[in-house]
Amino acid sequence: MVKELVRSVERLARSERESAWREMAKQIAHEIKNPLTPMKLSVQHLIRSWNDNKENFDENLEKVTHTLIEQIDNLSFIASEFSNFAKMPKAFNEEINILDTIRNTLNLFANTENVDFVFEHESEEILVFADKEQLSRVFINLLKNAIQSIPENRHGKIGISLVLNGKMVRTSITDNGKGIPEDLQGKLFTPSFTTKSSGMGLGLSIVKNIIESFGGYITFKTKVNHGTTFIFELPVYVKAMVDGTGR
Numbered sequence: 001m002v003k004e005l006v007r008s009v010e011r012l013a014r015s016e017r018e019s020a021w022r023e024m025a026k027q028i029a030h031e032i033k034n035p036l037t038p039m040k041l042s043v044q045h046l047i048r049s050w051n052d053n054k055e056n057f058d059e060n061l062e063k064v065t066h067t068l069i070e071q072i073d074n075l076s077f078i079a080s081e082f083s084n085f086a087k088m089p090k091a092f093n094e095e096i097n098i099l100d101t102i103r104n105t106l107n108l109f110a111n112t113e114n115v116d117f118v119f120e121h122e123s124e125e126i127l128v129f130a131d132k133e134q135l136s137r138v139f140i141n142l143l144k145n146a147i148q149s150i151p152e153n154r155h156g157k158i159g160i161s162l163v164l165n166g167k168m169v170r171t172s173i174t175d176n177g178k179g180i181p182e183d184l185q186g187k188l189f190t191p192s193f194t195t196k197s198s199g200m201g202l203g204l205s206i207v208k209n210i211i212e213s214f215g216g217y218i219t220f221k222t223k224v225n226h227g228t229t230f231i232f233e234l235p236v237y238v239k240a241m242v243d244g245t246g247r
């Protein structure tokens, strides 16, 4: 009976994942289709103004090409975000010192204007079993959100702390940004939810998927106008448990 129960829980998890995927694919298709009609209309308009020998053709040409290029860049961004997301199941997990990933990501953001980063950690080596690229995507997304949360007139302070919590390693990323109002808190991890004019709303849902695929979980604490802390835990990788040699 227990086995049967486990199997049906697994089936349920799988069907939930599949329907989340379908929902996601629908939203992406919608995002891609959105600008296509206006793009087509503006090209048709341009052709007409060429055929009619309109005097402001030059001006029109410039305007239309500018918009088209902007839209094309946008579409290509959506496509690459989605393919990053779609790549997820093909994770190549290996033992990684999570401190290395954090340091590499911090290097990437080191030149961010008006923001200071502080990294605090208990030890020099904490191993997790994860896909390197995906783990770094987690940090990139969370740091980018933290940076973007800081109001223009405020000096940004972003702290990363690593602590061991039993068999888990806990990472906290704290910003002194604008915080998250209560009515939005339940929506953060939903694909496509964004409050940014140029946001895709995929970052946190990708992050959550990745962390859960490594056997971890993510949560957050926030206070409006004071800042937000994203906290996630990953299982610490213990060599002896895996290869059985106790090395």
Ligand SMILES: Nc1ncnc2c1ncn2[C@@H]1O[C@H](COP(=O)(O)OP(=O)(O)O)[C@@H](O)[C@H]1O
Binding pocket: 141, 145, 146, 149, 175, 177, 178, 179, 180, 188, 193, 194, 195, 196, 198, 199, 200, 201, 202, 203, 204, 205, 228
């Ligand atoms: N550190 C943070 N501080 C304040 N709000 C945040 C933070 N991180 C995420 N959010 C909120 O969650 C939303 C979704 O984030 P995300 O999934 O990364 O998408 P995006 O960054 O493209 O908007 C953001 O638009 C923002 O409203």
Ligand SMILES: [Mg+2]
Binding pocket: 141, 144, 145, 203, 204
């Ligand atoms: Mg984001």
